[in-house]
Amino acid sequence: GMQRITSTDEVPEQGSFLFTVTESDGREEEVILIRDSEDEIAAWKNFCQHEIDQRLDRGNGAVTRDGGVICPKHGSIFDGSTGYCDNGKAAGSTLAEVDIAINRTDVYLTDDDLAFEHVGGISDDDMPGSSSHLGF
Secondary structure: EEEEEHHHHHHHOOEEEEEEEEEEOOOOOEEEEEOOOOOEEEEEOOOOOOOOOOOOOOOOOOOOOOOOOOOOOOEEEOOOOOOEEEOOOHHOOOOOOOOOOOOEEEEEEEEOEOOOOEEEOOOOOHHOOOOOOOOO
């Protein structure tokens, strides 16, 4: 099935658009949408293949350059269209791809193993500045 994530306008020229999905086993995962060097939108799971607990987008956008995603920890650059990294500590690894489709101005999740949960990261409602915990 197709689940709408966002509009194409919401995916920035630089940086990334973060959202949360649920795996078929019930685990939550974060996914980022980025624009590659051809200005095509690609989707990757939000972790470095070198250290899976290392988020590429820590909640304020991944660092991107020339259509590649840069790991904030060691500076490895993953190609935005293939996910492949050829430098630094993550060299030889490839980001985990997520299947999406673009329909005119909307981005849809088409990955059969994932269910769209919400925009933003897994624990974004625990972030400082969130109003969801006021009044306790």
